[in-house]
Amino acid sequence: MSVGLEVGVDTLGIAQAIASSVNASQNREGFVKGLMEEAYFKAGQNYNVMVFNLSQNYDEHFNGVKLFAKADYNGVIYGIWAFENGEFTNQGDGGWINWAFKGKFDRDGSHVKFH
Numbered sequence: 877m878s879v880g881l882e883v884g885v886d887t888l889g890i891a892q893a894i895a896s897s898v899n900a901s902q903n904r905e906g907f908v909k910g911l912m913e914e915a916y917f918k919a920g921q922n923y924n925v926m927v928f929n930l931s932q933n934y935d936e937h938f939n940g941v942k943l944f945a946k947a948d949y950n951g952v953i954y955g956i957w958a959f960e961n962g963e964f965t966n967q968g969d970g971g972w973i974n975w976a977f978k979g980k981f982d983r984d985g986s987h988v989k990f991h
Contacts, residue, residue: 881894881945881946881947881948882945882946882947882948883943883944883945884944884945884946885941885942885943885944885945886942886943886945887942887943888918888919888920888923888942888943888958890915890918890919890943890958891943891945893914893918894911894914894915894918894945894947894956904949904950904952904972904973905971905972905973907947907949907954908927908929908954908972908973908974908975908976909972909976911927911947911954911956911976912925912927912976912977912978913978915927915943915956915958916958916978916979919942919943919958923940923942923943923958923959923960923979924957924958924959924960924961924962924977924978924979924980924981924990924991925956925957925958925959925977925978925979926938926955926956926957926959926964926975926976926977926988927947927954927955927956927957927975927976927977928954928955928964928966928974928975929952929953929954929968929973929974929975930946930953930954930955931952931953931968932966932967932968932969932974933967933968934964934965934966934967934968935963935964935965935967936957936962936963936964936965937962937963937964938957938959938960938961938962938963938964938990939959939960939961939962940959940960940961941957941958941959941960942958942959942960943956943957943958943959944956944957959990961990961991962989962990963987963988963989963990964977964987964988964990965986965987965988966986966987966988967986970986977990979991
């Protein structure tokens with residue numbers, strides 16, 4: 877298994893903790909859930925978190941981004957965001973292997989509005 881983490885923004889200083897989570901997962905579903913949980917709790921449960929398979933189409937409008945990183949799981953690249961509020965639409969497949977999110981939100985199918 878090959879995993880890695882590339883950090884673009886980390887104003888919270890949590891990327892290193894997330895990197896540890898990246899290397900602990902044994903399957904894709906666990907990898908995605910682990911990234912979500914680690915980012916959410918390391919951000920003090922104060923921000924919304926989205927983890928998404930970047931090979932799928934999506935529409936993202938996040939405000940107050942505190943973390944953006946990319947994690948590689950055997951060639952599948954995931955975006956990881958921690959942010960204040962916004963909206964996200966998954967235009968691809970759902971399921972834990974493709975996306976996970978946590979925080980304060982309303983969901984309507986593949987569209988999520990974060991508060």
